[in-house]
Amino acid sequence: MSHSIICVMKYGYFDDQKREYVITDPNTPYPWINYLGNEDFFSLISNTAGGYAFYKDAKYRRITRFRYNNVPIDNGGRYFYIKDGDTIWSPGWKPVKTTLDSYECRHGMSYTRISGKKNGLSAEILYFVPLGIWGEVQKVTLRNLDNRTRKFKLFSFIEWCLWNAEDDMTNFQRNFSTGEVEVEGSVIYHKTEYKERRNHYAFYSVNADIAGFETDRDTFLGLYNGFDRPAAIEKGVLQNNIAHGWSPVASHYLEIELAPGGSKDLIFLLGYVENEEDEKWASNGVINKQKASAMITSFNTSDKVTSAFDDLSAYWDELLAKYEVDSGDARLDRLVNIWNQYQCMITFNFSRSASYFESGIGRGMGFRDSNQDLIGFVHQVPERARERILDIAATQFEDGGAYHQYQPLTKKGNNAIGGNFNDDPLWLILSTSAYIKETGDYSILEEQVPFDNDETVAQSHFEHLRRSFYHVVNNLGPHGLPLIGRADWNDCLNLNCFSKDPNESFQTTENKSGGVAESIMIAGMFVLYGEEFVHLCHKTGKDREAEEARKHIIAMRTAIDKHGWDGKWFLRAYDFFGNKVGSEENEEGKIFIESQGFCTMAGIGLEDGRAVTALDSVKERLDCQYGIVLNNPAFTRYVIEYGEISTYPAGYKENAGIFCHNNPWIMIGETLIGRGDLAFDYYRKIAPSYLEEISDLHKTEPYVYAQMIAGKDAFRPGEAKNSWLTGTAAWNYYAITQYILGIRPDYDGLIIDPCIPREWVGFKVNRLFRGAMYHIVVKNPDHVSKGVSMIKVNGSVIEGNVIPIYEKGSINTVEVIMG
C-alpha cells in the first residue's frame, strides 16, 4: 500500500492570536464542531450552525432536537434565514445552501462566530453561553454593505426536544400529543410536561418587536419539506400558530430595514428555567415567566452581551495562562497552549456523552474515562476536579469495584451499562494522586464519601482508594496476575463473554463463570498506581499500611516477570482457559500496545533491557505512518474467546486501529528510556494540528484529537473517527507537558525532566504551580534528548531536578541546562 501521494487540502487555518480555528469552506469533510458552555448549560455547534443544546445531561434534559445519523448529515440546529427579495440564504450556508459571496466560521474558546455575505448584505452571528447563565446567546449583526437602503426579512428557527432525548426519538405515540408552548411578546416558551412533573421550561427570545412567529413545525416547513425550504419562508410570512402536540418549534419573523452602510444588532436568547413547585404558575395554566424575563433583561443590549463575552474571554485567558510553551514550533504551541487544553475541559465536562459520534443518550460519565480525563484538566480548575473525584468515588461499590458509568444529572451508577471491568478502581488512585500532586491538598483523603450513593455506608476517600487497591489484590488469578473481569481498559477484550447471540451486548451480557482470564495491563497499572497509593500512605503517616501494600506490589512485579514476558514484549493477557493472549505463539494478535505501555510506564524491565526490547517491538510491529496500532496482526476472524475486539474489521477501533488514547503510554515509556526523538515522532503523528494538510483523508477537526485513526490494515489508513470525547485529549496533554517537555508536578515540588528530540535547542514554559509562577527556560546546547546538568532558580543553582514549592503569588525564573 502506498500512501505517499496525499493532496494538501485545508478548509481553514489557525488564528492563534484569537485562539480560533477559522473555517473558510463550509463543505468540510465532516461537520467540524465546537462546544458552548462551561458549567450547566451546554450546546454543540457545527460549522454550519447545526447541533443542539441541553442542560447538564444530554439524555434527560435535551432542550433542542437533533437527529443523529441523519441524511443529509448535520441537519437541525439554530438556523437563521434571510429572505431578501426572492433570494433565501443562511449565513452558515446550511440549511438553505444558497451559494454565499463569502462564508466564515470561527470556532473559539466556548464560542462560535459564523458569518456570511450575500448580495450586499452581511450577517454575523456570535454564539456563546455566558458564564453562570443557563442559556445560549446568539448575537446577530446585520450589515448593509450596499449604497442603497435595503429591506429584507429575518427568520430564526429552532426545534424543541421534548426533554428526554431517547424518549423523544422513540415514543411518538405519546409525544405527538404532549407538546405545549406559550408566546408572549417576542418570547416563545416551551412548556411540554410542565403542568405535571417537570419544574422547568425553555424559551427563545429576541430583543426586538417581531412581525410574527411560528411554533408548529409542519406549518413552518410544510409537511413534505426539509429545513432547506421552509414553506413559510418561501411565502414570506409566519402565521402566529400556537402548537398543540406534534412538533413544537420556535421561529421569529423580523422585518429589517437598513440604510446604506447601516447595521443592526439583534440578541436572541435560548434559555432554560427551573421554578420551585409553589412558584410554577403566574395564573391558571400560565407559566411564571419571572426568571426568564430577568435573564432576557440581562442580555437585552449589545453592551451587556459584549461585557458577558469579555468575561468569558478573561475566564479563558486565566485558564490558559497556567501552562504555556514557546517551542518555536507553532503547531506544537497551538496544541499545547490552546486546543489540547480546551479539549481537556470539554472531555472533563462531557466525558463520553455528547458529540457528533456520541448520541448523548448512551453513555454518561465513565468511571475510568472521567478519572483519566482529570489528568489533563486538574491544573485548570482544581476545585472542580476535586468535586468530580468525590462524585466518581461515591458510585464505587463497597468491595472496591465500580459501576462503569453514571448519569451526570442524578450522579447515580448506571445499571444498564453494568460493571465488573477490573481496571476501573485503579483509575481513582490515578486521579486522586494527580489532584494532590497539583494542589498539595491532602484533605481530600479525609472527605466522607458514600459507596453506591448510600450515605449510611460512607467512609473516607482514603478508604475508597484502599478498596480500589485491594480490589486487585482480592481478585488475582492462577498466575498471581489480576483477573480481568468483564474487560480492562480495552472494553472489547471480553475474555469471559463467549457471545454467540447477535442481539446481546458484549459489554453487559452475562459472563461465563469459572474462567481464569488475567490481564497484564492491569498488572502494570497496579504496579504504577499502587506506588502512588503507597506514597499516599506514607504522606498520611500510615507507614505500616504502606509496607503491607508494597509487598503486594513486589509480588505483582514478580508475577509479571515470571508470567508476563513473552521474550520480545509483554504478554497482553491469559484467556478464560489460561492460554496466552498477545504472544508470538498466537496466530493473530501476537502483540498488543496496552501492556507495553503500562509495564514500561511502571518501570518494569528498565534495569534489564526488557523495556527497551518491548518498545523496539512496538516500533517494529505496531508503528505506522499514522500512529501506533493497538495490536498486530489484526484479527481477521471472530475469536469467540476474545469477544468484541475481533468483531471489528481489521484496522478499525480496538482491532488494530490507531487508538489514539494509548499512543501516549508508549510516548511516556519512550521518555523513560530517554528516546526523545521517537517519543516526539509518535506525538506528532497523531497530533491534529500536524494533520491539517491532510484533512481530506483525516476528516475530523484539525484542532482536536479523535479517538481513533484507521490503522495500517484498514481500508483507508489515516482516516479518523470519533473526535472530541476521548481520553486521548488528557493523555496526550499529560505526555507532552509532563514527560516530553518534562515539567511535572509532584507531591513536594515541580520536577524538571525533559525528553525531547535532539535537534531542539531548547524551549520555554510558563507554569503556574500551587499559586506560584515559574518562567522556565530550557537550553539544550549539547543536543541531548534527556538529562539535566544544571538548574538555577531565581539565580541560584539547586540540587537535583525538583524545584521546591515557592510562595503563592511569587514569580520565579528557572534556568535549565540539559546535558
Ligand code: GLC
Ligand atoms: C472507549 C471507552 C474507554 C475504553 C476505550 C477502549 O474510548 O470510552 O472507556 O477504555 O474505548 O476500549
Ligand code: GLC
Ligand atoms: C468502547 C469502545 C468501543 C466499544 C464500546 C462498547 O467505547 O471504544 O469500540 O464498542 O466501548 O460498546
